[in-house]
Amino acid sequence: MSMIELQDVRRSFTVRTRAGRLRREKREVHAVDGLTFGIDAGECVGYIGPNGAGKSTTIKMLTGILVPSSGRLRVAGVDPARERVRLARRIGVVFGQRTTLWWDLPLRDSYELARRIYRIPEARYRANLDRCVELLDLGGLLDTPVRQLSLGQRMRGDLAAALLHDPQVLYLDEPTIGLDVVSKARVREFLREVNTERRTTVLLTTHDLVDIEQLCGRVMVIDHGRVVYDGSLDGLHAAGRSERTLVVDLAEAGPAIEVAGARVVRVEGPRQWLAFPARTSAAPIVAAVADRYPLADLSVREPAIEDVIARMYAKVAIG
Numbered sequence: 001m002s003m004i005e006l007q008d009v010r011r012s013f014t015v016r017t018r019a020g021r022l023r024r025e026k027r028e029v030h031a032v033d034g035l036t037f038g039i040d041a042g043e044c045v046g047y048i049g050p051n052g053a054g055k056s057t058t059i060k061m062l063t064g065i066l067v068p069s070s071g072r073l074r075v076a077g078v079d080p081a082r083e084r085v086r087l088a089r090r091i092g093v094v095f096g097q098r099t100t101l102w103w104d105l106p107l108r109d110s111y112e113l114a115r116r117i118y119r120i121p122e123a124r125y126r127a128n129l130d131r132c133v134e135l136l137d138l139g140g141l142l143d144t145p146v147r148q149l150s151l152g153q154r155m156r157g158d159l160a161a162a163l164l165h166d167p168q169v170l171y172l173d174e175p176t177i178g179l180d181v182v183s184k185a186r187v188r189e190f191l192r193e194v195n196t197e198r199r200t201t202v203l204l205t206t207h208d209l210v211d212i213e214q215l216c217g218r219v220m221v222i223d224h225g226r227v228v229y230d231g232s233l234d235g236l237h238a239a240g241r242s243e244r245t246l247v248v249d250l251a252e253a254g255p256a257i258e259v260a261g262a263r264v265v266r267v268e269g270p271r272q273w274l275a276f277p278a279r280t281s282a283a284p285i286v287a288a289v290a291d292r293y294p295l296a297d298l299s300v301r302e303p304a305i306e307d308v309i310a311r312m313y314a315k316v317a318i319g
């Protein structure tokens, strides 16, 4: 059964633009332009695309905040715009840039309010809170007012708040944005556990490919309000022939590095950038470089989502 179902969903906005000194012209923006797809219970789907592609508009329609101009939409068996209150009990939402927590209250009080709003039975609330506190390491933070929390701590607090009422579906908008490496890892580990253990259906928008790589079995690319790719991340990399980059700091500047499986794409003094196919292991390349060149440092960079999508288009255009 599909947990999320869209059939030819459209949403347009009328915007007024300046046309001359006094005149204004009306223009239709087709933010979502005929989306048809289904997401099964327990799936974790990455929903990605360039700025202005229509991702937020989709999520707003799936939460019932925005009404579609046309088409059919179902989330956990509910029409979001018509039954917002019923839907609210079945979904959890986390926006990386905003918080649903009460700014001046300690975390504990925000959770207590959620318990009352959602009428969560006491035993279930306790069990869920204990689990979130343990997995997200919130123990020492429960009595801290939200405004005193760091971004990473607040994000962990928001994740717990979104899950206390056992939603069937979780929408995440940039859940790791601005977090340090350790916080990112903890958030991802928690989300993986929520998705695999509780079988919560997850729809995730992000600009960080590592989020997708570590969490999502399926990725959808949206552009100009339409789905332009729906499949595995491997398939997306293959479609774009995307590349990772090995950044090599040599002990001193020298000629371009020559190793099998990678090519130098940039040189700046002792630093050289080597590109290699995203789906191959960096290990043999690192070993070959380390074996033959005096090294000061090494790091591997993942391709940016924008680059992968741009390359996917380039390939389609070339044919």
Ligand SMILES: Nc1ncnc2c1ncn2[C@@H]1O[C@H](COP(=O)(O)OP(=O)(O)OP(=O)(O)O)[C@@H](O)[C@H]1O
Pocket (backbone or CB within 6 Å): 013, 014, 015, 029, 030, 031, 049, 050, 051, 052, 053, 054, 055, 056, 057, 058
């Ligand atoms: N309330 C609105 N009024 C007018 N136009 C809007 C409104 N909301 C969105 N749009 C337009 O709809 C298009 C899609 O916007 P949307 O916010 O869904 O994109 P997005 O993929 O979430 O982008 P980003 O990655 O920048 O958040 C854009 O052209 C945007 O300007």
